[in-house]
Amino acid sequence: MSRYEPVDSPDETTVFPYHDLTPPEPGDAYEAREIVRRYLPRTPLVRSEALSAETGADVYFKREDTLPTGAFKVRGGVTLGHRLPEEFREAGLIAASTGNHGQSVAYAGREFGVPVTIAVPADPNPEKVAAMERFGAEVVATGADYDEAREWAEGRAAEDGLRYVHSANEPDLVAGVATAGLEVLEALPAVDRVVCPVGGGSGAAGYCLTTGAIGGAEVIGVQSAAADATYRAYHEGHLDPAESATTEAEGISSRVPFALTVGVLRDRLDDLITVPEEAIWDGVRDVLAAERILIEGASASAVAAVRSMDDVAGETVVVPVTGRNLSTEKLRRAVAPP
Numbered sequence: 001m002s003r004y005e006p007v008d009s010p011d012e013t014t015v016f017p018y019h020d021l022t023p024p025e026p027g028d029a030y031e032a033r034e035i036v037r038r039y040l041p042r043t044p045l046v047r048s049e050a051l052s053a054e055t056g057a058d059v060y061f062k063r064e065d066t067l068p069t070g071a072f073k074v075r076g077g078v079t080l081g082h083r084l085p086e087e088f089r090e091a092g093l094i095a096a097s098t099g100n101h102g103q104s105v106a107y108a109g110r111e112f113g114v115p116v117t118i119a120v121p122a123d124p125n126p127e128k129v130a131a132m133e134r135f136g137a138e139v140v141a142t143g144a145d146y147d148e149a150r151e152w153a154e155g156r157a158a159e160d161g162l163r164y165v166h167s168a169n170e171p172d173l174v175a176g177v178a179t180a181g182l183e184v185l186e187a188l189p190a191v192d193r194v195v196c197p198v199g200g201g202s203g204a205a206g207y208c209l210t211t212g213a214i215g216g217a218e219v220i221g222v223q224s225a226a227a228d229a230t231y232r233a234y235h236e237g238h239l240d241p242a243e244s245a246t247t248e249a250e251g252i253s254s255r256v257p258f259a260l261t262v263g264v265l266r267d268r269l270d271d272l273i274t275v276p277e278e279a280i281w282d283g284v285r286d287v288l289a290a291e292r293i294l295i296e297g298a299s300a301s302a303v304a305a306v307r308s309m310d311d312v313a314g315e316t317v318v319v320p321v322t323g324r325n326l327s328t329e330k331l332r333r334a335v336a337p338p
Helices: 028-039 047-056 072-085 086-091 101-111 127-133 146-160 171-187 202-212 229-236 259-268 277-291 298-308 328-335
Strands: 045-047 059-062 091-097 118-119 138-141 191-198 217-223 269-277 317-319
Touching: 028 059, 028 072, 028 171, 028 202, 045 171, 047 059, 047 277, 059 171, 072 101, 072 171, 091 101, 091 146, 101 118, 101 127, 118 127, 118 146, 127 138, 171 202, 171 259, 191 202, 191 298, 202 217, 202 259, 202 317, 217 229, 217 298, 229 259, 229 269, 269 277, 269 298, 277 298, 277 328, 298 317
Parallel strands: 059 317, 091 118, 118 138, 191 217, 191 317, 217 269
Antiparallel strands: 045 059
16 A cells, blocks of 8 residues: 655645645636536526525526535546546545535545545534445544544545545546536526635635636635635635634635635635625525525525625626535524524
């Protein structure tokens, strides 16, 4: 079994010699599309009648929740898995996740016959854990939050020679998730604005490479005000970690900005904003009530952002439904707040 020692990292995470931090280009999304279309269905682009009426814009949901894992990240998982060098196929993959990245890696592991270990925080979303285990992954609960789970996974990768699948510093992941933007352009070429949640930033980076760079749309990223590490890194020009990330929207909860995706966002993103935590959960509740679509808190951050914008009337706006994997407990609280 090959062993790999960490190398100097531009951010606070661990990277290994096999991590290429060269940012992908729009052409990489087209190459990834040839892989993604072999393993995954195309996802619908559906007009939101409720948000369109409320904002005066033509608002469309990109329904990534219809993918087999219920979230967009699996596009990156199958791209990386398809290209995985033979030397890692026996040793296996390891990743840290609050759920959707882990499901992506687990799904790819099952698809390509590669063992997978996923580190999750000690109090994870139980439904996401169950899904990862159904896809065949070993799930290890460790650490108080995502970043502590990530540090455990990085150490295990070094000790056991596993291929560490970073949640953002992976060009194959970014190129893979960017294929959603190509589908948007094919279905709706004249997009004015894409409003996308930002956790690690791979999804927003993917839309920057496609609807932004190719289609000329404005791409706006959104974080919770309760977890704004990437917001600060983007606006202040650093990669310093935040002291905390207290959002309950686990899909966008990270204390650490990531070098590759922040680099793409700084070069190509039009703006990165934050929304209040309470507005996120209003979005979960209201989209379920009006559209009968179950969205995670991460997706609802983009809904909240669109609702707060006073300049979208008359525009064509796309909001990615990045995931549907909301825990039952959070769903109950969202629809029946105290």
